[in-house]
Amino acid sequence: EVFDYVIVGGGTAGLVVANRLSETPTVRVAVIEAGGDERNNPNVTLASGYITMAAYNTPIDWAYQTVPQPGVNNTPLTYHQGKAIGGTSAINGMAYVRSNQADLDAWERLGNPGWNWASLYPYSMGAENFTFPGPGLQASGVTFDAAVHGYSGPIHTGYGSALGNMTLTPAVQDAWEELGLLPNVDTGRGKNRGVSANPLTLEPGSPSIRCDSARAYWYPVEDRPNLKIIKGTARRLVWRKNNKPCSKKANTATGVEYLDEDGQAVVLSATKEVILSAGSLRTPLVLESSGVGNQGILKRLGIPVVVSLPGVGENFQDQGNNIVFYNTTANATGAVVSQTWASPADVFGSDLADIANSTRNELPRWADLIVSASGDAGALLNRSAVEAVLRAQHDLVFGDSEGATTLVEFVTTAFGNGMLMSQHWTLFPFSRGSVHLASADVSKINEPRIDPRFNLVDFDITAQTQAAKLAARLGKTDALGPLVSERIRPSLDILPENATDAQWREFIKTTLDVDHHIVGTAAMMSRDLGGVVDPELRVYGTANVRVVDMSVIPLHFSGHPVATLYAVAERAADIIRRSPLYAA
Numbered sequence: 001e002v003f004d005y006v007i008v009g010g011g012t013a014g015l016v017v018a019n020r021l022s023e024t025p026t027v028r029v030a031v032i033e034a035g036g037d038e039r040n041n042p043n044v045t046l047a048s049g050y051i052t053m054a055a056y057n058t059p060i061d062w063a064y065q066t067v068p069q070p071g072v073n074n075t076p077l078t079y080h081q082g083k084a085i086g087g088t089s090a091i092n093g094m095a096y097v098r099s100n101q102a103d104l105d106a107w108e109r110l111g112n113p114g115w116n117w118a119s120l121y122p123y124s125m126g127a128e129n130f131t132f133p134g135p136g137l138q139a140s141g142v143t144f145d146a147a148v149h150g151y152s153g154p155i156h157t158g159y160g161s162a163l164g165n166m167t168l169t170p171a172v173q174d175a176w177e178e179l180g181l182l183p184n185v186d187t188g189r190g191k192n193r194g195v196s197a198n199p200l201t202l203e204p205g206s207p208s209i210r211c212d213s214a215r216a217y218w219y220p221v222e223d224r225p226n227l228k229i230i231k232g233t234a235r236r237l238v239w240r241k242n243n244k245p246c247s248k249k250a251n252t253a254t255g256v257e258y259l260d261e262d263g264q265a266v267v268l269s270a271t272k273e274v275i276l277s278a279g280s281l282r283t284p285l286v287l288e289s290s291g292v293g294n295q296g297i298l299k300r301l302g303i304p305v306v307v308s309l310p311g312v313g314e315n316f317q318d319q320g321n322n323i324v325f326y327n328t329t330a331n332a333t334g335a336v337v338s339q340t341w342a343s344p345a346d347v348f349g350s351d352l353a354d355i356a357n358s359t360r361n362e363l364p365r366w367a368d369l370i371v372s373a374s375g376d377a378g379a380l381l382n383r384s385a386v387e388a389v390l391r392a393q394h395d396l397v398f399g400d401s402e403g404a405t406t407l408v409e410f411v412t413t414a415f416g417n418g419m420l421m422s423q424h425w426t427l428f429p430f431s432r433g434s435v436h437l438a439s440a441d442v443s444k445i446n447e448p449r450i451d452p453r454f455n456l457v458d459f460d461i462t463a464q465t466q467a468a469k470l471a472a473r474l475g476k477t478d479a480l481g482p483l484v485s486e487r488i489r490p491s492l493d494i495l496p497e498n499a500t501d502a503q504w505r506e507f508i509k510t511t512l513d514v515d516h517h518i519v520g521t522a523a524m525m526s527r528d529l530g531g532v533v534d535p536e537l538r539v540y541g542t543a544n545v546r547v548v549d550m551s552v553i554p555l556h557f558s559g560h561p562v563a564t565l566y567a568v569a570e571r572a573a574d575i576i577r578r579s580p581l582y583a584a
């Protein structure tokens, strides 16, 4: 079969592109997806399933293992990722939170004209279909700004009944207020600092149903004769025969080779473009299998180099997550979630200026660390380019306009059994990791070598430590203190009231877990900065291969991924539809 566009990965972003490109009936679109149709799987559909992690380690979870992490007690960590039509949106936490405006504006300064808050906000509004919180939730303190939500898009957002008992919400809000963080009416406005109860990607009701990208973007159009989802595992791009490897001309892909359900290799032809949407952990692998990547790595794997792009699989950023747990005497039923976004000043207080200056001076050393930790890849990474990207991140976090961004997110969840959990993560880690093919052997196609390198840069531990101490103060506030019966993690035996910073840092390093918010592994940046795709999301050195998924995000941001990713994917689809090839 021949298609105009072949999309690799029917996940969160891939289905947005598939839906939009197939709106024109004469345009033939195929999606290759390794997972299946999970619309009848309660571990996907029931919004409450996330709280019990019902989908983890089931057949719809890739459950990748990282290499042991020296910065986390030398332990390997697990990356849960969705293996389903709908991808990771079928198993994620459903939080729908836009970023700070400044975070997206920073992308533009990395060689991406037109990629900023102003251009993405209309797409985010257009993708959303918001339902107001009910009177009960509003009476418990849930606020929103009706003007910053969309009402006719495919993604349903709202507040779930199963998650909706808000018994502890006022106490949590008051506790944060005592620590200087006031309620924020709505994070959808591009200013996240403060405390808010955020919408989720679900269809409110009883029970609330998860609205993943399959429900939003595929089920409504699955009968289109020009749109087909094919079950299989994409292996590599097929290049036009007369394209010599490393030719000066842009390389043209004519299709994709994938393994069908019996493990047989099949080639699917694409007459116009191939779009990679396999996610941050898998898109780099398809590129590398196709000869696009770091020459050192490709040569070691025995893969002929088609395009030398050292940034493929590098620039890996995830936000390490630590948890402080309390037992309370509160009688909350169901899970109550509130999110608190703290600025650098909230986190570092009067030390902020010193931290900003000292870390600025450290940037060259951090770049050295990142480059040398990259092993084979490091030999070709440009140290001053890595430093320039870190500097852009530093400018964003510690720039002049204090309050433009936030540095730490706290998710405070009250469980029905009286447990109160405060998770927190540094939104802009300066460590950088990588993901690469572990082997060119096709039997290892689903086994990436993932090395997030958590805590490679010491600043990340410092920020997490300050944040953990803030989370520990939460349990001692006037509002929450009387309800807290015990701090169970870290217990006072392990970290007494007078624990030193060194002890807190040890707690951070031994208990850190992944946040599943991976970005940057096929970054949209100028090529000399180590970018993999240009501002039209086209892979450098290729004529017709694009990437549309979380891997293109060059720098992390203060928000939860999908609200921004849906906007990116909608904008990407528009870019493709406006290109002359689409209508040809």
Ligand SMILES: Cc1cc2nc3c(=O)[nH]c(=O)nc-3n(C[C@H](O)[C@H](O)[C@H](O)COP(=O)(O)OP(=O)(O)OC[C@H]3O[C@@H](n4cnc5c(N)ncnc54)[C@H](O)[C@@H]3O)c2cc1C
Binding pocket: 008, 009, 010, 011, 012, 013, 014, 032, 033, 034, 035, 079, 080, 081, 082, 083, 084, 085, 086, 087, 088, 089, 091, 092, 093, 094, 095, 096, 097, 232, 233, 234, 235, 277, 278, 279, 280, 282, 283, 286, 515, 516, 517, 518, 548, 549, 550, 551, 560, 561, 562, 563, 565
């Ligand atoms: C446990 C968890 C909780 C999260 N919570 C939240 C949250 O509350 N809010 C939020 O905004 N974000 C959250 N995230 C992050 C967010 O869901 C992801 O960043 C986002 O969904 C990634 O979208 P994507 O399109 O890049 O990739 P995916 O949605 O993962 O899509 C990639 C697709 O490609 C398929 N695939 C991969 N390789 C191949 C191949 N070789 N051939 C064919 N198919 C392939 C996969 O099966 C998958 O369907 C969470 C993530 C996890 C794991």
